[in-house]
């Protein structure tokens with residue numbers, strides 16, 4: 001069956017889906033995106049993703065292409081039309097199509113909206129989590145507003161490519177000696193005191209929706225969380241390490257560069273948190 005994409009009001013075969021070459025997303029990366037997870041027909045953390053979508057659009061003064069209510073319908077339809085039960089839904093809005101010129105085009109130009117859905121298998125993710133992933137480190141050379149989920153991702157893809165070439169699943173980004181986050185995930189460690197440590201929200205990281213829900217899970221489990229910067233040395237000395245994102249849920253990190261974390265296997269607290277996160281998302285969606 002052909003995969004189906006949503007492009008500006010129409011559902012079209014993915015292989016035929018396209019945008020105008022003067023779309024400002026294509027010309028300037030002038031747009032925002034979201035990735036939402038659907039498991040067994042239910043969107044996880046949907047409200048959080050939609051809220052961040054609105055915040056990213058507002059931060060860049062891009063009009064909402066359609067209302068949140070209409071967007072939810074399209075999100076469901078793109079999953080249904082691809083006959084998927086569990087999926088990653090990608091949605092992207094750009095400032096629209098206009099002759100290439102840096103300043104914003106006038107209000108007459110409508111934003112563009114594109115959605116796709118790809119199969120997700122929770123069992124595969126669980127299998128990866130049972131082994132854990134390796135991460136490498138790379139300098140954080142991104143701009144100063146990475147809290148906006150902009151489609152401008154060159155530094156992220158360069159670091160992710162380096163990770164892949166090194167046989168790692170993610171790159172943790174370093175700024176002024178501190179780990180900010182991963183290229184497409186938030187970074188966490190469990191320190192010697194058994195506390196969870198993760199970079200505080202602000203302009204230097206993307207405030208993950210998974211991160212937010214996991215903070216709630218940690219509070220319910222009475223696990224202490226400290227939202228503060230941690231160094232690479234802190235990470236190397238950590239009892240456990242893990243990353244969070246809609247795509248990875250809670251994913252154990254077992255090696256950073258050449259250093260094994262703990263005994264080199266997924267940490268027990270990490271796995272407890274992964275289970276708690278899955279339970280929480282199912283409960284909220286159901």
Ligand SMILES: Cc1ncc(COP(=O)(O)O)c(C=O)c1O
Pocket residue numbers: 035181182183184185186205206207208209210211244245246247
């Ligand atoms: C740079 C970055 N940080 C963190 C995250 C995790 O965000 P979320 O948990 O909302 O998927 C992502 C997700 O794509 C990301 O790109």
